[in-house]
Amino acid sequence: MVSSQLSGLTNTHSGKPFLDQLLIPLTVPESVVTDQVELDFSDVFGPLPAQNTAEASGHVYDDPVVVHSRSHSLVGPSSVSQSLKLSRLTLHETEDSLELLECIAGETIKEVEEHSNERHLVDVNVDALTVNSICIEDFEVLKVVGQGAFGKVYQVRKKGTSEIYAMKVMRKDKIVEKNHAEYMKAERDILTKIDHPFIVQLKYSFQTKYRLYLVLDFINGGHLFFQLYHHGLFREDLARIYAAEIVSAVSHLHANGIMHRDLKPENILLDADGHVMLTDFGLAKEFDENTRSNSMCGTVEYMAPEIILGKGHDKAADWWSVGILSYEMLTGKPPFIGGNRDKIQQKIVKDKMKLPAFLSSEAHSLLKGLLQKDASKRLGSGATGSEEIKRHKWFKPINWKKLEAMEIQPSFRPEVEGKLCIANFEKRWTDMPLSESPASSPKTNTNPFTNFTFIRPAASFLQKSCPLS
Numbered sequence: 350m351v352s353s354q355l356s357g358l359t360n361t362h363s364g365k366p367f368l369d370q371l372l373i374p375l376t377v378p379e380s381v382v383t384d385q386v387e388l389d390f391s392d393v394f395g396p397l398p399a400q401n402t403a404e405a406s407g408h409v410y411d412d413p414v415v416v417h418s419r420s421h422s423l424v425g426p427s428s429v430s431q432s433l434k435l436s437r438l439t440l441h442e443t444e445d446s447l448e449l450l451e452c453i454a455g456e457t458i459k460e461v462e463e464h465s466n467e468r469h470l471v472d473v474n475v476d477a478l479t480v481n482s483i484c485i486e487d488f489e490v491l492k493v494v495g496q497g498a499f500g501k502v503y504q505v506r507k508k509g510t511s512e513i514y515a516m517k518v519m520r521k522d523k524i525v526e527k528n529h530a531e532y533m534k535a536e537r538d539i540l541t542k543i544d545h546p547f548i549v550q551l552k553y554s555f556q557t558k559y560r561l562y563l564v565l566d567f568i569n570g571g572h573l574f575f576q577l578y579h580h581g582l583f584r585e586d587l588a589r590i591y592a593a594e595i596v597s598a599v600s601h602l603h604a605n606g607i608m609h610r611d612l613k614p615e616n617i618l619l620d621a622d623g624h625v626m627l628t629d630f631g632l633a634k635e636f637d638e639n640t641r642s643n644s645m646c647g648t649v650e651y652m653a654p655e656i657i658l659g660k661g662h663d664k665a666a667d668w669w670s671v672g673i674l675s676y677e678m679l680t681g682k683p684p685f686i687g688g689n690r691d692k693i694q695q696k697i698v699k700d701k702m703k704l705p706a707f708l709s710s711e712a713h714s715l716l717k718g719l720l721q722k723d724a725s726k727r728l729g730s731g732a733t734g735s736e737e738i739k740r741h742k743w744f745k746p747i748n749w750k751k752l753e754a755m756e757i758q759p760s761f762r763p764e765v766e767g768k769l770c771i772a773n774f775e776k777r778w779t780d781m782p783l784s785e786s787p788a789s790s791p792k793t794n795t796n797p798f799t800n801f802t803f804i805r806p807a808a809s810f811l812q813k814s815c816p817l818s
Contacts, residue, residue: 483553483804485562488516493781494774499523499533500560503783504567504771513768514552517563521798524561530797533561536630539607540565541803546755547598549618549628554803561798568626570619570763571773577614577678585712586746588678590759591617593739593747594625595671600735603664608634608642612670613651614677621768623759636663649690650683654722657694668729668738672719679712680705684720698722711743 488505491513495502499519506513524533540551540563553564573591577583583591595617602609609616611632618626632646641661647653653669655662677683684703685696702720704713718728718741729738739749751757763773771779 482802483555483564485555485557488514488564490516490783491769492771492774493778493783494771495778498527499529501781504769505564511768513567515565515567517565519561519563521556521559521561525797532631534798534801535635536633537561537563537801537803539630539633539635541805542605542607543602545598545601546753547594547625547627548601549626550805551803552805554801556798556801561801565628566626567768568618568620568628569768569770569773570621570623570765572614573617573619573625574614574677575773576619576761576763577681582681583678585679585709587760588675589744589747590752590757591625591678592671592675593744593749593752595627595674596735596738596744597749597753598625598627599667599671600739602633603667603735606635606637608636608664609667609670610634610644611647611651612667612674613648614674617674619763621763621765621770622755623762624755638663649693650686652694652697653724654698655724657698662724665724665727665730668719668727669724671738672716672728675719676702676716679708679716709743711741711745715741715743 487508489508491504491506493501494504494515497517497519500523501518503516503518504513505516519533524530537551537554541554544550549566549568551563551565553562555562595612599609599612609627609630609632611629612627616627616629618628620626634642634644636642641663643659643661645656645659647656647666647670651670651673653662653666656666673683685693685700687693687696702716704716708716715728719738721727724730728741729735731737733740738744739747748757766772
């Protein structure tokens with residue numbers, strides 16, 4: 350997890366009457382520090398909040414601990430400025446570096462090679478010969494908005510349009526070095542199959558000799574949970590809408606044979622209208638109903654008992670994580686925290702969940718069902734799957750058809766001033782120079798990223814051939 354500051358939300362919110370009806374203020378104690386683990390798969394689109402040490406007034410509950418620092422996502426062995434004019438930026442990639450250089454007015458991001466015979470020959474059988482193609486020169490770079498294990502995330506504009514996207518740029522050499530080519534390919538493949546109102550959508554993917562590119566929806570409302578950290582607990586009516594949107598998104602994934610496997614606050618974003626958007630599919634996996642995965646993966650505080658015990662897991666592991674997220678929205682913290690990674694894992698496997706008395710009996714029932722340690726008895730694991738979650742009495746006020754048609758508007762909206770707004774991103778990213786670290790050719794005899802180019806059908810108006818695909 351990458352810690353950050355809230356730059357787009359200030360304490361002036363707390364005085365607004367409508368917020369008092371939605372969020373329950375609390376004092377924020379010291380954050381719980383957990384072990385850092387080896388990998389961070391969170392290419393973050395918005396910031397996590399800074400710890401708010403100001404003492405809040407009007408306490409309703411008994412000071413639940415709000416957790417700001419968590420483990421990174423991990424995967425076990427068994428299985429992406431300076432203020433510059435857009436018209437003067439170009440992207441120059443060589444084996445040594447990827448850097449922005451000044452160029453003549455009118456040029457935008459353009460990939461240039463030192464020698465014409467070094468033009469990117471990867472994926473030549475499919476990508477380079479595709480009639481409807483996309484490449485780096487089709488985009489103008491605006492800002493750095495995130496950074497992850499394998500590269501950076503940029504805010505970009507589609508050249509000749511007003512469309513703003515997030516471009517995730519990943520270094521092939523680092524991916525191959527960490528032996529994560531299959532995970533990156535899986536992320537791209539899975540994103541091409543997803544079309545849901547509460548899941549970030551992949552618009553384009555392509556590659557060059559040194560990097561992979563994923564172009565996604567630009568979601569600039571920040572993390573859902575920074576509202577929790579900044580203001581306090583969500584009251585049940587508001588938490589119910591957020592939880593329902595998350596359940597809807599996960600249900601869609603499961604219906605398409607996909608497990609997310611890393612559901613956590615950092616991967617739940619808000620769009621400008623306040624709706625949930627699920628992101629980061631770096632650990633997602635396609636599954637068969639009759640098979641189980643044995644990978645040790647996820648983020649510790651949100652990891653299901655069967656993953657920790659190495660018993661093999663299926664889609665029920667996602668419902669456990671949804672239970673943890675729901676618990677945190679309603680109480681201010683995950684149910685199993687404290688100590689190092691091993692201690693947290695022991696608590697998840699052995700400890701009983703403590704349910705605060707201030708929650709409704711319907712909320713108690715939902716949390717007990719989702720946080721059932723026996724995966725076969727967990728809510729959502731029955732014959733009707735996600736329907737038994739949607740029909741739970743806590744969700745009785747939800748009209749699921751209206752919800753998925755985005756006809757139910759959450760009462761809270763983030764502060765977003767248009768599509769270009771970057772106020773909800775951490776300044777240490779948005780103030781970064783528009784440059785990339787040096788990259789070398791991946792140490793592999795074959796290209797492990799064949800057939801990588803993708804254009805979502807709605808964008809099929811691109812009738813051209815691009816040699817850099």
